[in-house]
Amino acid sequence: MTTGSTTSIPGRQVAAQERQGLTVDGVIPSRVVHPQDLEEAAGTLRLCAQAGAGVVVVGGGTQLRLGAPPRRFDVALVTDRLDRLLEYEPADLTCRVQAGMKVEALQAELGRNGQWLPLDPPSPDRATIGGMVAANACGPARARYGSVRDWVIGITVAYPSGAIARAGGRVVKNVAGYDLMKLHTGALGTLGVILEVNLKVQARPEQSLTLQAGFDRAEQAAACALALTRQYLQPAVAAAVDRRAGASLGLDAETPFTLALRLEGYRTEVDAAAALVEEAVVSHRGRMRAGERPAELWAGVRDWVAPQDPEAVVLAAWVPTPSGRTAPSWQSRLRAWCRSGQRGPRRAPCWRGCARPPARRGRWSSPARRPS
């Protein structure tokens, strides 16, 4: 980092080949900083504030299109060098992570101990923990395991003044001080730069089983998914997929609609849930479909943003668990979709669709913007 006088803008010139990755809504920053520690990040912010420069934090760059276009964007603050797992005590089910660590890298570390962070934001190979928090990025398993706000127990943030401040802590239960973790979750980096995140983690489910059922009509698939939401043993993810979308996910689409279900939990629970699914499918005039699950099915559903084929629809209904997590907005949308009898919103997965700030709301049927 080059620092000139106090009013000069920190960072180095953005190189031509970097431009594309740093562009947000068509706005290109002139400078870029890759801080290597908390102090450098905070110092950068302070200098930018003094110089009146606009800063956008860049993690993995997977959600940069969220939010209104930046009014000013002079400096890109990239968190890629802050990528370490700082603390992890498996028996405490907690960890402390630098913001730039990739979601997938963290999952790999946790996986060594049979644990995971039960959040499945899109593109985990690129998405960072800090970006996931700032964008409140969740995946289709959100209904079962909760969203970002349910797993963040502490946060370290650099503010424009150059101050570094923490909230929360390292323990799973804590009401000391304000819950600023909630304020920064989904704030899109508008309040400060998230530098470290403390998380709760969990044991991986003992078993995971994918079932597929074919339906002739959308209403049947939807009603079946909704009926399963009323059960105690609801699926972790349920995706209703039409033929074309199914094809792009590798599903062998004999029927116009497929309901793909992922059941997770203790072995005994998954067995019992599978039996319930079969009953529900039959009573909604569907048929269970044997066959291998396409290897990339769930990653495809998770990363689904806009279909390559504009006519295709992917829907994911997620269902409440004993922890009472649900997505009513989704359910009503699903119902509306069935009632209207049309193809429905093209950019379907509501875990992203809802993640629009007001400026971008109501664009369900407009051509989807691709993720960067």
Add this chain to the structure above:
Amino acid sequence: MEAAARARLGRRLQEAVGARYAFVDPYEIRLYQYDASPETALPDAVVIPGNAAEVAAVLRICADEAVPVVARCGATSLAGGTVPVEGGVVITFPRMDRILELDLENLRAVVEPGVVNLSLSQALRPLGFYYVPDPSSQGACTIGGNVGTNAGGPHTLLYGVTVNHVTGLEVALPSGELVQVGGRKAVEATGYDLTGLLVGSEGTMAVVTKVWVKLTPVPPVSKTLLAIFTDLRSASNAVSAIVKGGILPAAIEMMDQLSIQAVEAASHAGYPLDAGAVLLLEVDGIPESAAELTERMGRICREHGAREVRVARDEAERQALWKGRKGAFSAMGRLAPDFYVMDGVVPRTRLPEVLDAIGAISDRTGFKICNVFHAGDGNLHPLVLFDAFKKGQYEAVLAIGDEILKLCADAGGSVTGEHGIGLEKRENIRYVFDEDDLAVMETVRRVFDPSGRMNPGKLFPTGRPAPRTEPQPPGGRRPAPAPAQDEVWV
């Protein structure tokens, strides 16, 4: 506050809510000087609004008169959260106690702040649902107060605390505006999660007038185990082993010997009097999974030195065990005239050493300390037994409390897991946050409450120790002398 100003305030409040529901009379306001903590302070006025619009009107008057506002629901705060240390108007909610809407389709209820926690779950049970967070005080505390403190409870281990079950709030801001944040939907949008911020803000930013809560289907079965250990350390190790072993119990509660004796004397639930520690464990699930997990947890307990593991045979036995646990604080009355309850948190793996250190403090100071707590999430509730009428004991107990909180903070934990900072721990908050941390929180607070009138003197350090009131029974002396301690717990 001057008498004339107070009378004017009283008149204006009466105009807003009706003559019966606002008062300044010294006799009538006496009831509102305390909560479940030892501290007391008199308000200038008390008001009992009947709806959100009246709350907003009250706040406008308070803004106009520039007086502090203290929201008070069940007043079971153990941290002095509702004690009006800087005077002002206490707003209390016994009239706003309605369940406004049950939306079973979307698993939501909309309630007023004064709804008693337990009565919400009682209303839901027949429909196959419940509201998960279950503080031990659930028969008296309210959803509004739970939102104020982000209350926990035994079953929040698996299911999360209040904030995980609240999706929206209607609040009256200090300016008197009524606004809604969040709502029926799950919190999933980008944008500031103000609901999450306001939950647990202890009335220092806004007054909650309506709450959207999640409903949860009642699990098909809940199995409860009692594991009996000879000492605390092996029980603590069993807790870590269970959690690490991939089991997600709904609750893991621990009681030490002294607590067991008090609880058993009060509840006759069948707790073994000679045990060094017991774990109360619960799993939810379908019959097959619950049976299997019960068996696995029992095995782990035995491997870690449990001398006996009992499974509650029926609902009556299960309820008896829980009644004993939930009544634990009140049962302490059998051991000593007074107790002081702490609320520290430590990482689960540090439980053994921290419990040892608390034992050492007890040995050193001569005060008995009971431990009855949420072991699954490392949330300790050491109860220091004392007699407030013995000179110097109260001060000594406060010093012990301070030492224990420091211990928890130094172990990587927190000074409060669920009771809140309130008045009691406003200086202790410095054990976990530095100047910069607190400055940011203060900035956030000022966004909502620029003049600092919302529950002043709480949550933030003032540099002055919290005013301490020697506990005083209303009639002066305690009626009967406390029996000698030895007689009580053998």
